[in-house]
Amino acid sequence: MNTEDILDYRSDTFTRPTPAMRAAMAEAEVGDDVFDEDPTVHRLQEKVAAMLGKEAALFVPSGSMSNQIAVRLHCDGGDEFLCEAGCHIYNYEQGTFAQWGGVVARTIQGDHGVLKPEHFVDMIRPENDHSVRTRLVTLENTHNRGAGRVQPYGHVEAICRWAHDHGLRTHLDGARLWNAAVATGISPARWSAHFDTVSVCFSKGLGAPVGSALAGPRDMIRRARRLRKCLGGGMRQAGIIAAGALYALENHVDRLCEDHAHARQLASAIRDVPGLELVPPEIDTNMVIFRVAEQLGTAAEFCERLKAEGVSMLPVGRQLVRAVTHLDVPAESVGKAEEAISKTVVR
Numbered sequence: 032m033n034t035e036d037i038l039d040y041r042s043d044t045f046t047r048p049t050p051a052m053r054a055a056m057a058e059a060e061v062g063d064d065v066f067d068e069d070p071t072v073h074r075l076q077e078k079v080a081a082m083l084g085k086e087a088a089l090f091v092p093s094g095s096m097s098n099q100i101a102v103r104l105h106c107d108g109g110d111e112f113l114c115e116a117g118c119h120i121y122n123y124e125q126g127t128f129a130q131w132g133g134v135v136a137r138t139i140q141g142d143h144g145v146l147k148p149e150h151f152v153d154m155i156r157p158e159n160d161h162s163v164r165t166r167l168v169t170l171e172n173t174h175n176r177g178a179g180r181v182q183p184y185g186h187v188e189a190i191c192r193w194a195h196d197h198g199l200r201t202h203l204d205g206a207r208l209w210n211a212a213v214a215t216g217i218s219p220a221r222w223s224a225h226f227d228t229v230s231v232c233f234s235k236g237l238g239a240p241v242g243s244a245l246a247g248p249r250d251m252i253r254r255a256r257r258l259r260k261c262l263g264g265g266m267r268q269a270g271i272i273a274a275g276a277l278y279a280l281e282n283h284v285d286r287l288c289e290d291h292a293h294a295r296q297l298a299s300a301i302r303d304v305p306g307l308e309l310v311p312p313e314i315d316t317n318m319v320i321f322r323v324a325e326q327l328g329t330a331a332e333f334c335e336r337l338k339a340e341g342v343s344m345l346p347v348g349r350q351l352v353r354a355v356t357h358l359d360v361p362a363e364s365v366g367k368a369e370e371a372i373s374k375t376v377v378r
């Protein structure tokens with residue numbers, strides 16, 4: 032089967048820039064951003080800072096770099112941060128905070144990624160010669176391993192208030208903050224108001240080919256710029272890719288509601304198939320995770336058979352499969368996905 036004909040639900044990172052986005056990129060005005068002279072990067076950074084209600088923002092090549100710079104901004108060697116057990120910063124970024132900064136993470140098991148204020152009771156280490164120093168709380172919204180769940184706004188508010196009252200900093204991994212904002216009607220700036228720093232991605236549901244940004248107070252973002260260079264993240268005529276991100280912010284945020292509706296449609300089809308079970312059962316945004324009963328084989332085997340029917344999904348555990356809706360899987364194709372799933376199950 033031609034790869035063009037496969038419906039690729041593995042991740043919202045599989046989007047390719049649209050012709051209009053490519054045109055915006057081709058026409059971008061550029062300069063050397065290591066010298067801080069790229070006008071398109073400046074425009075993007077100002078727009079992101081404004082959308083997140085922060086003083087400044089820094090364009091970085093990836094969300095991982097953005098998060099790791101943030102942890103390093105808030106923590107020194109021998110410091111600890113609190114995070115959810117399934118979060119991206121802890122699980123999917125090579126523990127860069129430890130490799131690079133001698134920083135320790137303490138994980139808290141949430142409910143499909145969702146944390147509550149009660150989880151934080153007694154989580155601050157005492158000040159003494161035995162302990163690492165607790166410095167930071169990180170939250171992830173929406174939560175990737177939690178199947179795109181939105182952290183309830185009241186929890187976020189209470190957890191961050193608790194952190195600040197106890198002298199801790201707060202960082203939001205908002206790789207999919209845009210999805211949380213569209214799903215709840217709560218603006219990115221309102222979500223961000225509770226955090227010292229916020230990381231957002233342009234290369235997920237927004238459909239840009241490259242890039243993330245870290246936003247926060249001006250002095251912190253100035254330091255973040257030095258840390259970016261330290262990690263090799265200084266880029267030259269980065270306006271070319273910043274233009275893709277700008278285009279995405281201007282044109283692809285509101286349409287995320289279509290991805291959410293598509294995910295709900297897909298989930299309701301999966302819910303009706305014997306042997307498949309949604310985990311969690313609720314669909315908040317653009318992700319669906321489901322368990323495949325052992326009689327149907329492993330998740331990997333299920334995905335292989337599904338691919339033969341023209342639909343790609345991602346095994347994310349022995350019996351768990353993930354499907355993510357995005358710009359490059361049109362909502363009209365949900366029928367084809369449903370058909371492929373029922374054929375895969377009867378075999």
Ligand SMILES: *Cc1c(COP(=O)(O)O)cnc(C)c1O
Pocket residue numbers: 092093094095096098119120171173174175204206207232234235243
């Ligand atoms: C994708 C993702 C990131 C960053 O990933 P990069 O591939 O490094 O851009 C960070 N956090 C979450 C929750 C993500 O899903």
